[in-house]
Each structure stands twice: as structure tokens, then as C-alpha cells.
Amino acid sequence: MIRFGLRLAVAGGREALTRLIVIAAAVAIGSGLLLTTLAGVNAVNAQLTRYASMYPTASAADADPLWWSNRQDYFHGQQIIRIDVAPTGSTAPTPVGIPTTPGPGEYYASPAFRELLAAHPADQLGDRYPGRDLGTVGPAALTSPDTLLVIAGGTPEQVAKLPNAQQVTRVGDTPALPEATVNLILGVIAGGLLFPVLIFIGTATRLNAARREQRFAALRLVGATPRQISMVAAVEATAAAVAGTVVGFGLFYACRGPMAGIPFTGMPFFPSDMSLGVLDALLVALGVPAGAAVAAQVSLRRVRISPLGVTRRVTPRAPRAYRLIPILLGVAVLFFAISFRPPTSDGQAAVFLPGLLLIMAGLILAGPWLTMIGARVMARYASRPATLIAARRLADNPKAGFRAISGIMLALFVTSVAVGVITTIVANRGPAPVGSTEAGQVSFYLPEDAPAAPDSLFAELRSTTGVRSAAAVRENPDRTSVGEPGVIACAEIPSAYGRCADGATVAEVATGLIPFRESASSARVWPAASVPLGDLQQLPVMSIVVDTDGSAAAIERARTMLETALPAFQAAPNVPGDFESEFANVLRGWKQLANVVIIGSLALGGCSLAVSVIGGLTERRRPFSLLRLSGAPVRVLRRVVALESAVPMLAVAVVAIGMGLLAAHLFLRAQMGYTLVAPEPRFFVIIVVGLATCLGVIASTLPLLERITGPETARSE
Secondary structure (H helix, E strand, O other), rough: HHHHHHHHHHHHHHHHHHHHHHHHHHHHHHHHHHHHHHHHHHHHHHHHHHHHHHHOOOOOOOOEEOOOOOOEEOOEEEEEEEEEEEEEEOOOOOOOOOOOOOOEOOEEEOOHHHHHHHOOOOOOOHHHHOOEOOOOOOOHHOOOOOEEEEEEEOHHHHHHHHOEEEEOOOOOOOOOOOOHHHHHHHHHHHHHHHHHHHHHHHHHHHOOOOHHHHHHHHHHHHHHHHHHHHHHHHHHHHHHHHHHHHHHHHHHHHHHHHHOOOOOOOOOOOOOOOOOHHHHHHHHHHHHHHHHHHHHHHHHHHHOOOOOOHOOOOOOOOOOOOHHHHHHHHHHHHHHHHOOOOOOHHHHHHHHHHHHHHHHHHHHHHHHOOOOOOOHHHHHHOHHHHHHHHHHHHHOHHHHHHOOOHHHHHHHHHHHHHHHHHHHHHHHHHHOOOOOHHHHEEEEEEOOOOOOOOOHHOOOOOOOOOOEEEEEEEEHHHHHOOOEEEEEEEEHHHHHOOOOOOOEEEEOOOOOOOOOOOOOOOOEOEEEEOHHHHHHHHOOEEEEEEEEOOOHHHHHHHHHHHHHOOOOOOOOOOOOOOOHHHHHHHHHHHHHHHHHHHHHHHHHHHHHHHHHHHHHHHOHHHHHHHHOOOOHHHHHHHHHHHHHHHHHHHHHHHHHHHHHHHHHHHHHHHHHHOOOOOOHHHHHHHHHHHHHHHHHHHHHHHHHHHHOOOHHHHHHO
16 A cells, blocks of 8 residues: 555646645745754754853862853953963863963963954953963854853962852863743744744645545545555655655755854854754654654545545534633733732743743634634625635634634744833843943942052043043942932032032932933932042042043943953943843844744745645635636636635734734733833834735735636536
């Protein structure tokens, strides 16, 4: 029977060969995307593992320990990771990615950081890292080709005094960071893409199911057993799926390099990180053909009843309104979280995750019911025959009409939630606007045990091109629970940050001259401090605030001067927005990944719809032929087919996006107290273009209608 099944699949005429090619092509695209998704998850895990190698934990062993200290710096909004190391003996471990541990006055730099050093003047960057350049840090220590990393050597006494200094005896075997949030986002996004892929593969393997049912029913009538029919169907579907899976592997490896360069997570991957494990390869290589065989078995369930069962078509039972219950429960859970948000992260996850999953499951469950309601409304207000026919057919079997677009619905919901949350967070916590006072400020926050800043530092800063002022904010000895933490002489307050109260000589101010989560204002009036002006110099310095003209050169020169004058601190001088810029870039990377999910899911949805349209046309060629013989123009039949596919897809898109933005708003209100900020127009442009492309794919199948519904098709012989 295996040989017979292969013969039917390959030598069964033009129709069988066309079906085989279409199924193989569909499976190739789906399996290629499936492989890319699995490789992307592996690449993120590789990034996290390398990131963990930069932050080893203190350990004890027989080997000599290695002093290790991590610090962060910024340049033009990009984070620079500095690692200071010092071995205590000959058996101390060597950091990952370099051949030997650098000694005092020596360092290794990542390729991207070396390019940065060569491209900018030393007074803006290079002076922060004096010493002898020993070479390049290898990829094994870098999370991304763009990582800015420097590994500097020192003496054990020097490194031991640095922030976060610790002794380690093992480097590079730290497990990946337990980033639960990242894993959750990856899982949701991967699910949002995998579901359309599986829908696409399942739709493709069911292509022309009705015609195959009739053929297999005929085989049953001439004596074939159900087991033999199942074997033939499985062989036919598996043959196409195996061919498509092989092509899918080829597509993945051909596109792996360009895909690795896309900063899905805020930074590009190394091509080698986009790899597949043995389990991943086996999962796709065996799972996709097995899934195709299962889909073929499911499509023959009516033939198993009896050889004539395929001819006894009845209208399926209409879906009921109870399918809306999971959606309503999910929304109710998110509303509940606004007033009763658990205090712990685990408790919050226990509330938000089930709520989102309930909505996702509810959308899939309620999809047929929504399709049926939409079809009935369309039929009620139909003014043309094509609209009425399409509406009646959708209402007759809404499950079939919704099946091909269910992946689109889930993907649009997931990405709408992600884009809505990310857009709102970036709007509230993003970097300072270009040209604002905050964007030109360099602040250096000093710990309590910091040495006194040399007096010459302020003179050098004020004489630097682009620097407007430089002032020291000192610790307020009389701070109350509502007072400001710092004090400063009124004469030193730059006009852009406000002024003192009338008659005051010393004012209470915020540490960086800008209150938390507020903007700088020249109209702000700082309250008078109780500290006499003569005692101000005796107070410890909390921060040094440098106001510049906002140019990148002035900011980086000031930052470099502060770092070289006061080098050994965990927090480097920063511009309000350095961390925010990095955070926003990461979030934008996730948003870009969400956009990829939208594009991929819409492309898959369009292909699934095209396959469904082709299958529906071949299954209904005789009824359409009879309609043409009765006088129905071809354009009417084309309009019927287009409406059957386009109306549910557009309705599903509106519902999914609306529910996604609602869920995002409820999550933001409950978790952060934010109000949803509407996504950028680009988000909606991507959706509109994607949906238009889907409609174009559907339209490309309509010329087939005229060719397969000629008068000869209506003949009964």
C-alpha cells in the first residue's frame, strides 16, 4: 500500500501533482519559519549564557582566586561594560574570550569597542581607558557582535577596592540567567508565530480534502479496508510533507545569516547562535511529516464511518454564545488586578498570565461564533447575490471559515499586547527629548566614602568647549521626610534648573537638580536651606552636575573628565536617559520582534487563506459550474469567494487588535499605573499593508475559478 500511495501522489495526474507541489511548498515555508523560531529561542539563550559569563559568582576551590569587578559606562547612549581583573596566583582562572589575563595597565577590548575608540578623539572616550591594548576579546565572551566590552588588568590591591569586587575561581560555567520575564515574552511571541505556522501546515495538508474523500470512498466501495485507506492517505500526505520539510531546512540555513543580523532583542545575534539542537531538528524533521499524516487521518473520519458517509453532508451544529465565557473571564481577571494587585512578582504573574491566556484561548474558542454572527449580520443587510451567498455559506459552517484565519487572530492579539505595553513604557520611561535641558546634563552621583573632588576639576569643566556650568550638590544635614536631599549655593544654580526663594543664599535641591520623574524648569523655586553659606564647603559632595549645550562631544568630554578625576565608582557619570535609552532600545527590539510576528503571521495567514480558497474552489467546482450555467457571471462567483475569505479576516483583525490593546491597557493600569499610549502609526501601517497583501494573495487565486468551472465540470457521467 505504501508503493500504491506514492504512485497516487506522484502519478495521479496533473491535479495530484499540483496538490503535491502546493502542499510541499506550504510545508517548506511553515517548517522554515518553525526552524527560525526555534533557532531564535536558542540564540537568546546563548546571549543570556554569555551575559552570565560576564557576571560570575564568588566561588571557592583549590585554584588561586581571581579578583573580579564589573562596572558600566555609557557613550552616546550605548552601554560599555568594564571588567577589572587581577589574578592572585598562577592557577587563577582566565576570563572567557581572551588568551591571558591582562596585567596592570593592560586591557583587551571587543571588536565593536575597538572601532569606537578609533573613531572618536581620546578626550571623549579613550582617556577613560589608559594602558596598553593587548588585543581583541573573542566572541565567546560577547553577547552580540555589537557588545562594547573592555577587560582591564590591575593589581589585587587595586581591584579589591573597586565596587562589586569579588574573588572567583571559576569563570564561564555560570548557567544562563533565570530571566523569567524574557522567557515569558519569548514563549508568548514564539507561540504567536508557531500557531499560524501549524495552522498553515494543517491547512495545506488538508488541501482538496473533499476530492480525496470521494476518491478514498470509491476505493472503499471496491473492497479497500479502512486500514489500507488510512495508509494511502498517510503516505500521500507524508511524502509531500517530507519534501517540504527538506526544502524548509534549506531555506533556514540559506537565511540564517541575514536573520541573525536583525536586532530582534535590541542587539544582533552571532550567526552561530542561530543554531538548532538535535532535539529541535528531530522535532521538525519528524514532527511536521507526522502532523501531516495525522491531518490526513482526521480528514478521512467520514470515510471510516462507511464508504457512503462522505456523500451524506449535513449542516454542522451552530456554535453557541458560551464560547465567549473565557474572554469575559480573562478581562475580568485583568480588571480585578487593577484594584487587588499582588505585592510580589510571583503573585502578579499568577494573576496576569492566566488572564492573558484566558483571553487568548477565548479568542480561538469564540472565533467561530463571532464569524457566524458577522455572517448573519452580513446576510441581513446583503443587497447583492454574491454577498448573500457568501454570508449564507459562512453562517452554514463558521468553523471552516474561521479555521484558516485563527492563527492571524492569535498573532495580532499577542503583538497588539506587546506593542501597546512597550510603546507606553517607552513613552513614560524613555530618554529625554533631544534639545531638552535634561538631554544636555551630565550627573555624577558619588557614594558617601568618595574622596573629595579636586578644586581644579570644576575649573577644567567650566573651561571645556560646550560646557555651560559645573556645580557640586552637597548632602543636606537637616533633611526631613519631605525635604530635598541636597543643598547648593544659590549663585551656583544654573538658570535652566530654577532659582532660590527670595532672600535665600543656600537652597535645598534634588540630587541632580531635577526632581524624580519631573522635567527641568527655569520657573522652579527651590526652598531655602538652613545651612549657612560659610559651612557649605564642609559638607560631603553628593553629586556633580554639569550642564552642557547638549552636543555629543561636550557630553562625552565632561564624562571623560569626571571619570578620570574620580575613577573607582560603580556608577559612571550619566546623562538622564542613558539607562532609559538602553532600556528603550531593548524594548524597541522586542517591538521589532513583535512586528516580525505580525508580518510573518499575516503572510502565513494569507497563504493559508490562499490554500483554503484553492481547496474550496476545487471542492465546489461543480456547484459553481451549475451557477455559471444558470446565468451567474464569473465576477459574481469571484466576489463570493473573495467575501468568504476577506470579511472574516478583516473582522478578526479588528477584534484581535481591539482585545489586545484593551488587555495591554488593563495590564499597564494594574502593574504600573500608566494609561495606554496608542501605538505608532507604523504599527497600523504594517497591519494594513499585511492585510492588503493577504487580500492580494487571495485575489491571485481567483483566475483559477473560471478555468475549473467550465460547462464540462457540470456533466454527470
